[in-house]
Amino acid sequence: xxxxxxxxxxxxxxxxxxxxxxxxxxxxxxxxxxxxxQLFDRHLARLAEGCQRLSxxxxxxxxxxxxxxxxxxxxxxxxKLMLTRGDGLRGYAAPASATARRILLASPFxxxxxxxxxxxxxxxxxxxxxxxxxxxAGLKHLxxxxxxxxxxxxxxxxxxxxxxxxVSGRVIEGVFSNLFIVRDGQLxxxxxxxxxxxGVMxxxxxxQAKTLAIPxxxxxxxxEQLLAADEVFVCNSLYGVWPVTALQGHRWxxxxxxxxxxxxxxxxxxx
Amino acid sequence: xxxxxxxxxxxxxxxxxxxxxxxxxxxxxxxxxxxxxQLFDRHLARLAEGCQRLSxxxxxxxxxxxxxxxxxxxxxxxxKLMLTRGDGLRGYAAPASATARRILLASPFxxxxxxxxxxxxxxxxxxxxxxxxxxxAGLKHLxxxxxxxxxxxxxxxxxxxxxxxxVSGRVIEGVFSNLFIVRDGQLxxxxxxxxxxxGVMxxxxxxQAKTLAIPxxxxxxxxEQLLAADEVFVCNSLYGVWPVTALQGHRWxxxxxxxxxxxxxxxxxxx
Numbered sequence: 393x394x395x396x397x398x399x400x401x402x403x404x405x406x407x408x409x410x411x412x413x414x415x416x417x418x419x420x421x422x423x424x425x426x427x428x429x430q431l432f433d434r435h436l437a438r439l440a441e442g443c444q445r446l447s448x449x450x451x452x453x454x455x456x457x458x459x460x461x462x463x464x465x466x467x468x469x470x471x472k473l474m475l476t477r478g479d480g481l482r483g484y485a486a487p488a489s490a491t492a493r494r495i496l497l498a499s500p501f502x503x504x505x506x507x508x509x510x511x512x513x514x515x516x517x518x519x520x521x522x523x524x525x526x527x528x529a530g531l532k533h534l535x536x537x538x539x540x541x542x543x544x545x546x547x548x549x550x551x552x553x554x555x556x557x558x559v560s561g562r563v564i565e566g567v568f569s570n571l572f573i574v575r576d577g578q579l580x581x582x583x584x585x586x587x588x589x590x591g592v593m594x595x596x597x598x599x600q601a602k603t604l605a606i607p608x609x610x611x612x613x614x615x616e617q618l619l620a621a622d623e624v625f626v627c628n629s630l631y632g633v634w635p636v637t638a639l640q641g642h643r644w645x646x647x648x649x650x651x652x653x654x655x656x657x658x659x660x661x662x663x
Numbered sequence: 664x665x666x667x668x669x670x671x672x673x674x675x676x677x678x679x680x681x682x683x684x685x686x687x688x689x690x691x692x693x694x695x696x697x698x699x700x701q702l703f704d705r706h707l708a709r710l711a712e713g714c715q716r717l718s719x720x721x722x723x724x725x726x727x728x729x730x731x732x733x734x735x736x737x738x739x740x741x742x743k744l745m746l747t748r749g750d751g752l753r754g755y756a757a758p759a760s761a762t763a764r765r766i767l768l769a770s771p772f773x774x775x776x777x778x779x780x781x782x783x784x785x786x787x788x789x790x791x792x793x794x795x796x797x798x799x800a801g802l803k804h805l806x807x808x809x810x811x812x813x814x815x816x817x818x819x820x821x822x823x824x825x826x827x828x829x830v831s832g833r834v835i836e837g838v839f840s841n842l843f844i845v846r847d848g849q850l851x852x853x854x855x856x857x858x859x860x861x862g863v864m865x866x867x868x869x870x871q872a873k874t875l876a877i878p879x880x881x882x883x884x885x886x887e888q889l890l891a892a893d894e895v896f897v898c899n900s901l902y903g904v905w906p907v908t909a910l911q912g913h914r915w916x917x918x919x920x921x922x923x924x925x926x927x928x929x930x931x932x933x934x
Contacts, residue, residue: 414805538796
């Protein structure tokens, strides 16, 4: 498996890295096709926002160049970038001298069942709730124990994704996806100002919907609203769009707006 | 700097470790004196509880033996144990084959000013609030971005610790300490069922207070109660007890129960 640390091939990272010690860093999981990173500008924009909000000083031009070189070597697959605050010995205070560390890992494209995109998926109702932390909301940071706990709740292959609510019971997202509903022709996705990860495909679909003049709302979403939806789908930057057809006993049809956005996502990912 | 991975000297850990990827693990920071780990049984008990709550399968007898051997090599200083869920390639689901990884790092004892224990400390009022996540509350896990953000709020040496409230405004703890108040002869410490780290020294002082028949309450604590306290102190397993004498414009005296528990902590830490 190809992997680089700070631009050089490496299989291991320092034990004093603050990414390991505290999850003090960010990550991006980027599809690679024909040696090119997909949705590259959006991934870089989210990373830049994360660096700014967590005060991680990073050379974004260097990261861009390095990802392009890494993608060219990978060819087809997935590149995971972890950007940590670098080394520290002990204690939460970041050393004044800390330099962000760039870790790149290649892996094969995940082997999702074709049926997920074609027939749609069933969501597992996760009991793990997302805590509300506005300072971290939206970021793809390295503190992901909530997702680990949620993903540990089911092992069967009947559920391709899990539904996560926040501690107040609002619908937020999937474990590794964002969620949208369609109701009376309007596209609705939960606001992510208190928890959740603002996904790159979510941002892309919101931009596309705007371009297509599809009525759009980013708002708090209740479980009742989810159940009353005409269409439901989840998305991420690797698989694009999966229609959601079931949550426990509830069923949704696969609707036309879902198919339209799925087709747009497929074109974006060129798959 | 002495460091071991899975019982052998090493300076680096696998890039695919889930501790790095997701903060999927636990840690303990243990004082070492005369080659012996301090408050060892309490550290191991907390680790065992963390493993149980996060479903991390770990060989606790092996960890105990390894820590004893490591402490003997360290002699004097601090041993930090990070116990991660081991390797995984990508995705939140833990591989069925994942084996917990043991990482041990030695460092010198922190150079705290003697005045912290003698005259007491001033707390920095952290704006970073702790999110409420009952599934993780009390655990010393590797998702510590909130503490990183809080500790990044001040750089001056006038504040030896910071005060952290939860998102609802309740008083919870210091950034790297637990907090107690004394009011009308009663010892009070915040309950940690929704956030916070249940420290080893906190547990030890609670046990000692019970033995000494000191009236004791573990309860939600408001900022008003903190300000109205007769005495305030913070504690952890490395420095013992520091009296708290100031928070912004507010002052507290160093009281007799604080001194008594400080003396007990000093005996426990044999310093």
